[in-house]
Amino acid sequence: MKKNDFAIFLVYLSMFVVAILIGLFAIKPVMDAHGGDMPISSIALVLISLIVGIIFNALMLELGHLAGAKAGKYRVRSWTIFGIKFYKVDGKRKVKFSSYDGLTGQTKVEPLDVQRSSLSAYISLPLIFFFVEVIALMVVINVARGQEAANPRIAWLHVAALTVLATGALVFIYDLFPARIDAINDGFLLMLFTKKANRVAYNNLLAQETAMEEGRTPPESPIYDEITDFTAFLNSLTVYGLLSQGEMDKALPIIEKTLAEDSKASLAVKREMSALKLATLFERPDKRKALQYYEEMEEDEKRYIANITTMSSLRAYLMVAAFAEQSDYEASYAIDKVEKILKNSESVSKDIEKSLVQLDVDLVKKEHPTWELSKLPWEEAEEKAEEPKQDESKEEK
Numbered sequence: 001m002k003k004n005d006f007a008i009f010l011v012y013l014s015m016f017v018v019a020i021l022i023g024l025f026a027i028k029p030v031m032d033a034h035g036g037d038m039p040i041s042s043i044a045l046v047l048i049s050l051i052v053g054i055i056f057n058a059l060m061l062e063l064g065h066l067a068g069a070k071a072g073k074y075r076v077r078s079w080t081i082f083g084i085k086f087y088k089v090d091g092k093r094k095v096k097f098s099s100y101d102g103l104t105g106q107t108k109v110e111p112l113d114v115q116r117s118s119l120s121a122y123i124s125l126p127l128i129f130f131f132v133e134v135i136a137l138m139v140v141i142n143v144a145r146g147q148e149a150a151n152p153r154i155a156w157l158h159v160a161a162l163t164v165l166a167t168g169a170l171v172f173i174y175d176l177f178p179a180r181i182d183a184i185n186d187g188f189l190l191m192l193f194t195k196k197a198n199r200v201a202y203n204n205l206l207a208q209e210t211a212m213e214e215g216r217t218p219p220e221s222p223i224y225d226e227i228t229d230f231t232a233f234l235n236s237l238t239v240y241g242l243l244s245q246g247e248m249d250k251a252l253p254i255i256e257k258t259l260a261e262d263s264k265a266s267l268a269v270k271r272e273m274s275a276l277k278l279a280t281l282f283e284r285p286d287k288r289k290a291l292q293y294y295e296e297m298e299e300d301e302k303r304y305i306a307n308i309t310t311m312s313s314l315r316a317y318l319m320v321a322a323f324a325e326q327s328d329y330e331a332s333y334a335i336d337k338v339e340k341i342l343k344n345s346e347s348v349s350k351d352i353e354k355s356l357v358q359l360d361v362d363l364v365k366k367e368h369p370t371w372e373l374s375k376l377p378w379e380e381a382e383e384k385a386e387e388p389k390q391d392e393s394k395e396e397k
Contacts, residue, residue, distance in 0.1 A: 007179035034155030053167030058104035064126030065107035074109035282319035
């Protein structure tokens with residue numbers, strides 16, 4: 001599922017605001033009152049405590065994930081902390097530097113049983129660890145505060161504990177933020193698992209990702225009848241696989257599951273599927289059903305297509321322009337937006353979207369051979385690559 005740019009901005013803004021508030025109203029007063037009594041400079045103390053806090057809280061988070069995965073009946077594929085990846089190959093432990101999807105680390109898992117494996121402990125154990133940390137540090141803070149009048153030098157412990165606690169708060173604000181941010185965090189999983197159908201679906205996704213990354217044949221993706229935004233997304237991956245094979249008639253019934261009245265998909269997802277359905281209908285030889293479907297669409301659905309925010313809406317707009325409105329200008333307008341919209345597409349479907357828009361443009365050109373349409377980005381790139389070769393051949397002549 002796509003990352004939410006606004007949510008990413010919001011989570012980092014929240015972390016920044018919390019850091020400033022704790023610094024100004026909790027740490028600074030202690031430093032102002034006892035900074036000269038501490039065994040090291042206040043700035044050095046905060047920096048050291050900050051580093052310790054980041055390392056400690058990252059370890060608590062990922063150790064919680066590790067223990068929770070084992071408790072929930074998952075195989076731990078790899079455990080990464082600050083780019084140091086621990087994993088096994090043929091039963092032998094390995095360590096290497098690796099990129100990871102997360103703020104401080106990542107624990108990759110595979111369900112041992114897609115129906116029974118549960119990520120509840122994976123999500124809850126890090127939070128339990130943090131609660132224990134909060135209690136322990138609050139005890140330290142209160143003890144240090146009570147002795148500062150008689151022994152000012154102990155104020156360093158007060159500052160250090162506050163800094164480590166603040167760092168933990170920032171890490172867990174990121175981890176528990178309830179949206180799809182720049183990594184799949186526990187907050188997103190908590191939100192996802194409020195719907196029971198998503199739990200098994202997510203396990204299926206993990207099993208497929210594991211198989212592909214380990215070079216095994218992935219299990220066949222099931223078609224989900226209980227529709228949520230997440231299962232609709234997984235069904236759409238199957239749809240794109242069918243469309244890439246030219247199996248429009250097999251893809252359309254799967255799309256209909258999301259559009260059905262009893263579907264629990266959000267309005268935004270239904271509009272996207274409606275655009276995908278329209279584009280798919282136009283790709284069939286007989287355009288009458290596509291034209292009829294377009295005429296019966298609600299104004300909000302047509303407006304969604306006209307806004308061109310996704311590749312499905314772009315392809316639907318292109319086909320409507322060519323086969324319903326008979327407008328070469330509008331068709332070129334859609335083609336001009338391909339590069340921008342394609343960049344924001346899901347990476348798993350980007351290549352298929354590229355082939356589908358190429359198919360649609362070819363159909364439009366076949367229907368209107370006299371139209372002078374805009375070039376697709378890769379067609380322009382090919383033409384530019386050919387220009388030096390043509391210039392060389394002219395020079396040789």
